[in-house]
Amino acid sequence: MSVTHTSPNTTMTSLRRRSPPWYRKWLGGPLRQAMVWLPLAALVLWTMGPFLISLSVSFKQPAQVFADPGIIPAEPTLDAYARVIDRPGFQKALWNSIVIAFGSLILTLIVGVPAAYAFARFRFRGRHLLLLFSLLPMLAPKVGLMFPLFLLAVELGAFDSRLFLIFVFTGMLLPLAVWLLVGFFQAIPRELEEAAAVDGATQFATIRTVILPLAIPALITVAVLAFREAWNEFELVLALTQTADSRTLPYELFLMQDATGIADYPIQNAFALLTIVPLVLVYLRIERYVAEGLLSGAVK
Amino acid sequence: MGEVNFRNVMKRFDDGTVAVNDLNFDIEEGEFLVLVGPSGCGKSTSLRMVAGLEAISGGEILIDGEAVNGLTPRERDIAMVFQTYALYPHMTVEQNMGFPLRMAGVSADEKAKRVRAAASVLDLEVLLNRYPRELSGGQRQRVAMGRAIVREPRVFLMDEPLSNLDAKLRVQMRGEIARLQRELGTTTLYVTHDQVEAMTLGDRVAVMHDGILQQLAPPGELYKSPETVFVAGFIGSPPMNLCRATIVEEGGGLAAKFGTFSLSVDPSSIEKYPLVRERIGKDVVLGTRPECFSIATEELPENKHIVAKVDMVEMLGAEALVYLPTDAEQIDSSMTFGNGAARKVASADVQHLSLVARIAPKTVPSHGETVSLGYEADSMHFFDIETGHALR
Amino acid sequence: MAEGDPSTDMASATRIVGWQHPWIAYLSSAPAMIIVAVVLAFPVLFAAVQSLYDISPLSQESPFIGFGNYIDVFSEPSFWSSLWRTGIFVFGVIALGLTLSIIFAFALNRVVSGLRFIRGLAILPYIVSSVAAALMFRTMFNSEFGFPNQVLEFMGFGAVPWLSNGVYAMIVVIIAQVWTDLPLALLFILGGLQTIDDQLTEAALVDGATGLRSAIYISIPLIAPQITLATVWLSFKAVTSLGTVLALTGGGPGEATQLLTLEMVRLGFDEYETGTAMALVIIIFVLNAALTLFYLGLQRKFGTK
Ligand SMILES: Nc1ncnc2c1ncn2[C@@H]1O[C@H](COP(=O)(O)OP(=O)(O)O)[C@@H](O)[C@H]1O
Ligand SMILES: [Mg+2]
Numbered sequence: 001m002s003v004t005h006t007s008p009n010t011t012m013t014s015l016r017r018r019s020p021p022w023y024r025k026w027l028g029g030p031l032r033q034a035m036v037w038l039p040l041a042a043l044v045l046w047t048m049g050p051f052l053i054s055l056s057v058s059f060k061q062p063a064q065v066f067a068d069p070g071i072i073p074a075e076p077t078l079d080a081y082a083r084v085i086d087r088p089g090f091q092k093a094l095w096n097s098i099v100i101a102f103g104s105l106i107l108t109l110i111v112g113v114p115a116a117y118a119f120a121r122f123r124f125r126g127r128h129l130l131l132l133f134s135l136l137p138m139l140a141p142k143v144g145l146m147f148p149l150f151l152l153a154v155e156l157g158a159f160d161s162r163l164f165l166i167f168v169f170t171g172m173l174l175p176l177a178v179w180l181l182v183g184f185f186q187a188i189p190r191e192l193e194e195a196a197a198v199d200g201a202t203q204f205a206t207i208r209t210v211i212l213p214l215a216i217p218a219l220i221t222v223a224v225l226a227f228r229e230a231w232n233e234f235e236l237v238l239a240l241t242q243t244a245d246s247r248t249l250p251y252e253l254f255l256m257q258d259a260t261g262i263a264d265y266p267i268q269n270a271f272a273l274l275t276i277v278p279l280v281l282v283y284l285r286i287e288r289y290v291a292e293g294l295l296s297g298a299v300k
Numbered sequence: 301m302g303e304v305n306f307r308n309v310m311k312r313f314d315d316g317t318v319a320v321n322d323l324n325f326d327i328e329e330g331e332f333l334v335l336v337g338p339s340g341c342g343k344s345t346s347l348r349m350v351a352g353l354e355a356i357s358g359g360e361i362l363i364d365g366e367a368v369n370g371l372t373p374r375e376r377d378i379a380m381v382f383q384t385y386a387l388y389p390h391m392t393v394e395q396n397m398g399f400p401l402r403m404a405g406v407s408a409d410e411k412a413k414r415v416r417a418a419a420s421v422l423d424l425e426v427l428l429n430r431y432p433r434e435l436s437g438g439q440r441q442r443v444a445m446g447r448a449i450v451r452e453p454r455v456f457l458m459d460e461p462l463s464n465l466d467a468k469l470r471v472q473m474r475g476e477i478a479r480l481q482r483e484l485g486t487t488t489l490y491v492t493h494d495q496v497e498a499m500t501l502g503d504r505v506a507v508m509h510d511g512i513l514q515q516l517a518p519p520g521e522l523y524k525s526p527e528t529v530f531v532a533g534f535i536g537s538p539p540m541n542l543c544r545a546t547i548v549e550e551g552g553g554l555a556a557k558f559g560t561f562s563l564s565v566d567p568s569s570i571e572k573y574p575l576v577r578e579r580i581g582k583d584v585v586l587g588t589r590p591e592c593f594s595i596a597t598e599e600l601p602e603n604k605h606i607v608a609k610v611d612m613v614e615m616l617g618a619e620a621l622v623y624l625p626t627d628a629e630q631i632d633s634s635m636t637f638g639n640g641a642a643r644k645v646a647s648a649d650v651q652h653l654s655l656v657a658r659i660a661p662k663t664v665p666s667h668g669e670t671v672s673l674g675y676e677a678d679s680m681h682f683f684d685i686e687t688g689h690a691l692r
Numbered sequence: 693m694a695e696g697d698p699s700t701d702m703a704s705a706t707r708i709v710g711w712q713h714p715w716i717a718y719l720s721s722a723p724a725m726i727i728v729a730v731v732l733a734f735p736v737l738f739a740a741v742q743s744l745y746d747i748s749p750l751s752q753e754s755p756f757i758g759f760g761n762y763i764d765v766f767s768e769p770s771f772w773s774s775l776w777r778t779g780i781f782v783f784g785v786i787a788l789g790l791t792l793s794i795i796f797a798f799a800l801n802r803v804v805s806g807l808r809f810i811r812g813l814a815i816l817p818y819i820v821s822s823v824a825a826a827l828m829f830r831t832m833f834n835s836e837f838g839f840p841n842q843v844l845e846f847m848g849f850g851a852v853p854w855l856s857n858g859v860y861a862m863i864v865v866i867i868a869q870v871w872t873d874l875p876l877a878l879l880f881i882l883g884g885l886q887t888i889d890d891q892l893t894e895a896a897l898v899d900g901a902t903g904l905r906s907a908i909y910i911s912i913p914l915i916a917p918q919i920t921l922a923t924v925w926l927s928f929k930a931v932t933s934l935g936t937v938l939a940l941t942g943g944g945p946g947e948a949t950q951l952l953t954l955e956m957v958r959l960g961f962d963e964y965e966t967g968t969a970m971a972l973v974i975i976i977f978v979l980n981a982a983l984t985l986f987y988l989g990l991q992r993k994f995g996t997k
Contacts, residue, residue: 193706194386199447
């Protein structure tokens with residue numbers, strides 16, 4: 001690479017072999033090791049740091065937070081968690097979150113699977129809409145939809161209704177879900193479908209007995225993505241709900257900040273962590289699907 | 301039960317490709333009919349039209365006298381074995397084989413009984429609880445067969461079912477398919493590009509080329525009297541020597557001159573190809589089978605043998621292939637005849653025939669040696685050089 | 693961008709006789725189309741139309757005023773200042789997000805199989821809601837007991853007023869936003885790195901390039917498409933970010949983190965200025981689309997593929 005090293009009677013390679021530059025040893029050894037390990041350590045710290053601090057604070061009494069700023073609480077207590085769970089607002093919001101997340105997940109699958117099958121296997125006018133259909137969430141980000149949807153909900157008398165939230169979340173999720181499923185259905189060899197046809201299956205029976213069982217990984221991916229989206233959604237819940245009867249955990253958490261005042265850090269963090277727990281439990285089992293779904297879904 | 305008729309069947313794909321053109325033939329009840337031809341000639345398309353996996357663009361396909369053009373595969377009561385077997389990956393062997401019965405609404409008991417019966421015929425009993433991914437290629441192939449036979453369909457359709465097996469298994473399965481079909485007596489349409497498979501399996505063999513049926517006949521007849529240049533070149537291994545020849549009158553009989561060579565035409569050949577008489581002074585396609593040549597051990601009269609220098613010898617053990625360069629114009633059997641395709645090519649483009657002779661190993665000449673080859677007088681083949689059809 | 697784009701692949705269409713009735717396709721895709729039309733497409737059109745009318749709680753009538761609302765928005769100093777803050781925010785998120793995702797992706801790409809779980813860890817923030825993340829960051833950046841200040845104090849520096857100083861607050865908001873959106877950017881770039889033929893980087897090493905140089909001259913140009921994708925993603929999330937900022941600073945201190953989206957919420961939900969809020973909605977849509985096109989253009993101009 002560097003011309004300065006060449007002398008008239010030695011080629012670059014032979015010279016390099018004879019006298020490697022002084023920094024070579026470092027690059028091959030400790031420094032190179034450090035160049036891999038340092039970023040990895042930083043990555044772990046970056047990702048886990050906020051969780052650990054939050055966890056630490058959630059195990060303290062409100063007064064301790066300031067008095068005992070160490071990471072490991074001197075007197076760990078589950079008091080904050082007990083107080084969160086006792087709150088009626090939390091219980092209601094938890095129930096709403098569960099209903100709405102499962103509702104959105106189920107509706108997304110029920111509506112998305114037939115649409116994806118149609119896009120994957122049929123030639124019909126409107127098929128070319130798939131790309132536009134899938135790009136819509138990029139073109140129409142939900143932050144911009146909050147206000148129009150709010151007005152629409154008021155107009156329809158659907159404001160502050162869990163059903164309308166399920167409907168809206170399904171609309172948000174469908175483009176990604178359909179896109180993922182279309183790709184997956186297309187990857188199922190057409191011969192399997194043809195074999196089922198000559199084996200005497202109707203089109204519907206083929207979908208039920210051959211296509212869907214083979215698409216289970218994709219269905220799980222879609223279900224997880226849908227659940228996450230509905231579980232975590234904040235902006236649209238903010239725009240479309242008002243009372244505790246329909247708001248979900250993120251909104252409840254947001255409101256509690258104001259309600260509890262600045263001082264009560266433990267209860268806020270306990271609340272935040274409790275909202276994450278169900279997803280972590282799901283996620284630990286099927287991290288592979290999530291990572292794959294994320295990637296394939298986002299590359300559109 | 302199980303007669304299939306093709307009536308002017310045509311297939312044009314969306315992109316305009318005509319894959320099958322004006323196909324007319326009948327598969328008789330219980331018959332094993334093999335559709336053979338080179339890759340891309342429209343075999344699979346024809347088969348898939350019978351199955352209902354491909355719409356029929358023109359004409360009609362009848363099963364037991366009923367036009368099936370508009371019927372779904374389910375309504376046609378046929379079974380098919382795919383080249384890739386198309387086993388359902390999420391089902392066990394038993395579930396795979398039972399699937400057609402399940403779709404037909406057969407009771408669980410009856411289904412189990414019939415699956416077991418089919419499994420015992422195919423030696424699959426111990427594999428019933430395995431998944432396809434746990435099977436070898438040969439086992440998968442048998443499961444695919446099993447799935448086809450359990451439902452006792454009117455017609456079996458098989459699309460190159462053996463082409464994913466290794467050579468030894470292929471021979472073994474070939475025998476097994478032949479045995480099964482004989483025992484069950486189910487009408488079978490079998491597609492392959494392998495002429496050996498076609499000749500050994502078929503009651504009759506249909507040869508296709510470029511979407512057109514060339515000839516449909518029992519295997520022996522295909523070999524003995526090919527209808528077209530294509531069939532002549534396709535059936536037989538090594539293939540027939542095909543070259544341009546001129547028919548001349550000579551010493552009261554006829555002779556075929558090709559390049560600087562000349563062979564007299566035996567009256568028995570003229571009897572088989574009577575139109576040759578009308579081609580005196582004209583060009584025809586002459587076909588000679590490699591296995592009909594032999595090394596002449598005694599002096600033969602002019603016109604009864606050809607003399608040439610050996611270019612190459614391939615020893616195959618039980619026999620040897622001897623290649624002799626000639627100056628006769630080679631005719632490519634796979635070209636499209638009709639519409640003047642075989643008009644005289646510019647002399648620079650002429651491919652000279654490298655004549656192949658298949659002879660007993662005892663008499664094999666060596667490279668560079670000049671040999672005299674005799675030819676079985678009654679097995680010459682003549683075709684029209686414009687249409688490619690046999691001159692009869 | 694996508695390999696095997698399902699929307700262009702017609703070869704998978706079924707040809708089985710009797711299985712191509714278009715009405716089946718229409719029937720089975722109609723519910724999805726209708727829901728998406730109502731939830732995603734209709735609001736955009738609705739916003740576009742409403743933005744042309746003067747709708748406010750003060751008057752009964754809502755006359756058509758053309759681009760009047762836009763002119764109103766553009767003549768508000770608060771619009772320009774929040775646009776400026778959005779610009780800083782978006783730039784900060786992209787700069788920090790790309791830097792981190794590239795560094796982390798390179799490190800993850802080298803990880804031996806026993807450490808694969810680190811990849812799983814790296815995706816964890818993806819399952820945290822924006823509000824929960826904001827809360828965790830509010831705790832972490834508390835100026836009295838927060839971890840960063842403890843570290844600074846330990847090193848002998850004074851405490852930084854993270855959330856009560858406008859500049860610092862913007863930094864915290866940027867960090868929190870990057871934290872929530874990094875997983876996907878990281879996965880994009882990691883995916884890109886994994887497609888690079890090892891022989892290329894090995895060849896570079898034999899040619900004498902050090903690891904860092906081979907990264908800069910070989911790998912990064914090769915993953916330009918994935919970097920673009922990560923940029924589009926980070927930018928999209930930043931331009932449309934609301935929950936994180938709202939829950940973390942609420943736009944404060946003062947107006948230091950009042951982004952366009954917060955401005956839109958204030959106009960629409962607090963002041964009921966429907967017409968102007970809708971104009972702002974449309975401006976956000978356009979800004980987002982324009983930025984995306986801009987990155988794609990950059991990639992076309994400078995990228996390798
Ligand atoms: N879906 C299709 N669209 C257009 N052309 C096709 C299609 N399927 C097959 N073909 C063409 O039709 C011809 C016959 O194909 P096929 O029946 O599969 O041949 P074979 O089975 O004899 O090898 C080929 O030229 C092939 O390229
Ligand atoms: Mg074929």
